[in-house]
Amino acid sequence: MTSRTDSPLFRATATTPFTVFVADDPRDVELAQALRYDAFSTELGAPLPGATMSERLGRPIDVDRFDAYSSQLLVRHEPTGRIVGCYRVILPAPRDQREVFTETMFQLSPQFAAIADDVAEWGRATIAADFRGGVVSVLLRIALLEFYERSGFQYAMGCMSVRMEDGVHPRGALIRATQGYVDDTDSRTVGELYAVPRRPVEVDGVPLARLPRPAGTVEELVPPTIPTAIRYGGLICGDPSYDPDFEMADFLVLFDADRLRSRGLMDDVRALVAAL
Secondary structure, X not given: OOOOXXXXXXXXXXXXXXXXXXXXXXXXXXXXXXXXXXXXXXXXXXXXXXXXXXXXXOEEEOOOOOHHHEEEXXXXXXXXXXXXXXXXXXXXXXXXXXXXXXXXXXXXXXXXXXXXXXXXXXXXXXEXXXXXXXXXXXXXXXXXXXXXXXXXXXXXXXXXXXXXXXXXXXXXXXXXXXXXXXXXXXXXXXXOOOEEEOOEOEEOOEEHHHXXXXXOOHHHHOOOHHHHHHHOOOEEOOOOEEEOOOOEEEEEEEEEHHHHHHOXXXXXXXXXXXXX
């Protein structure tokens, strides 16, 4: 496997003043961890057991055991120098230390061990509050795909989260709708690559499969990341797992690089980059 991630994943332009790069400076890594702390702890109130005070920054940062063998993809706003977005990619660790965040949410089937050297897991996506709803989200996704393309990993996996409540629909309705969409599109993994949720989703003791499927369109009920992932060949590795810290349900998604290319994703991404 080759690695060609030392150059920027996206260079700032006159109309898009952001650079996306893989951090190699400890200060940049801590700036990303501080951004994560602000989003997860300050905004959402989620417990972060590994949080600590950064002597370098003089502010709290979100740290966990996976950061030690991860690449941090950062978005820098060039006019201000601020780190305004980040993705973490957990790389294959030495076999005696091997673990991925996904395993805290799911029990992976033994067959995942066969691809462990060639899979990297994305997660911990964060965008600064004043940059949400704009181009930073697009740049992060473009950069993540470019990172995988340059790194040469055959597989990418990560969790896509769906809110338990949105203030409009009954609790669990969006998750039930998403699960129904996955089943309708025949997008589950087949064979021996599967994951069992450590905390199956329930609402008032009722299992997810027994909840009524809500009426409404896919656009209304299913987060757009899920249909996009499926359109480009992503496969869902089983039922979602409940994350009580964030009040979300996580669907584990697995991508195969060959399927991504056959669906034309990288061509679409590069066309999008050219338009920015």
